[in-house]
Amino acid sequence: SNLVVCFGEMLIDFIPTVGGVSLAEAPAFEKAPGGAPANVAVCISKLGGSSAFIGKVGEDEFGRMLADILKKHNVDNSGLRFDHDARTALAFVTLTAEGEREFVFFRNPSADMLLRESELDIELIKKATIFHYGSISLIDEPCRSTQLAAMDIAKRSGSILSYDPNLRLPLWPSEDAARSGIMSVWNLADIIKISEDEISFLIGADDLNDDEVVLKRLFHPNLKLLLVTEGSAGCRYYTKEFKGRVNSIKVKAVDTTGAGDAFTGGILKCLASDGDLYQDEKRLREAIFFANVCAALTVTGKGGIPALPTQDAVQRTITEVTA
Ligand code: ATP
Secondary structure, X not given: OOEEEEEOOOEEEEEEOXXXXXXXXXXXXXXXXXXXXXXXXXXXXXXXXXXXXXXXXXXXXXXXXXXXXXXXXOOEEEEEEEEXXXXXXXXXEEEEOOOOEEEEEEOOOXXXXXXXXXXXXXXXXHOOOEEEEOOHHHOXXXXXXXXXXXXXXXXXXXXXXXXXXXXXXXXXXXXXXXXXXXXXXXXXXXXXXXXXXXXXXXXXXXXXXXXXXXXXXXXXXXXXXXXXXXXXXXXXXXXXXOEEEEEOOOOOOOOXXXXXXXXXHHHHHHHHHOOOHHHOHHHHHHHHHHHHHHHHHHHOOOOOHHHOOOHHHHHHHHHXXXX
């Protein structure tokens, strides 16, 4: 059924109502649904694909709101659990005038960190054509063990494992813990999407553009596809057979929130219906271009989920720019 099951955190971002201020200076905050794996699930559904989300929120108004957002976007939320004690995670996020991202997280612990293995919907995981996850859910127990168990179930039932390391350094106890935590599941993934910033954190800034170094340090024998997103420049790709770059399209950037998740949603939507496309460079490049357009359109709107494009919008844009 081409189902993509996304595992991990779903939370509420609080974003200043005015841009370019520090969290301390912000006069007021707007709430916005967030959490990378949840964004990816919504993106796939908006693109006309089939997706489900597995995670945990609090049994509170925010948790119910997030469950409704999934449902409203046609994402299967039957694997979402509600914690009776811990609250839905909150994150206050700002991009300061200096371009620095500032975060304050409310996770002491939050519900997403408390998903237990016994709460997993095993049948749902077994149905996944693609099982997608990040690294934030690997930081704390019991969620970490739950994720490893879910990955194992998915792998055994023949799902493609898709990993977005999605570095959130302030959530890890230390830089070394982040590096080793992110790398601890590296060799299990079939597909990895990573940004340039994350590569420089993992393997060092100098080596960023050296294909040899990237391949030597980050490609593992079972990896089918490594994607390196480069912001407005587009995306680099590496498979066992070939490597290259696909440019993004020129857009007026309003808010880059969710660009990476829209890219992931776009590529997974394509892979869910054509699981071997990475073996054919032409089909791979088309899928990456589709994902680039998906992400570029997201950048033209405010917020993460609200700015995700529909299949029609992506197709229309592709027709326009390739005409
Ligand atoms: P974020 O954390 O903001 O979601 P990211 O750092 O994970 O993003 P980026 O490499 O910034 O990921 O962007 C992901 C993809 O989005 C790029 O590969 C590209 O396709 C698209 N993109 C991002 N910014 C732009 C832009 N200004 N113009 C066109 N495309 C863009």
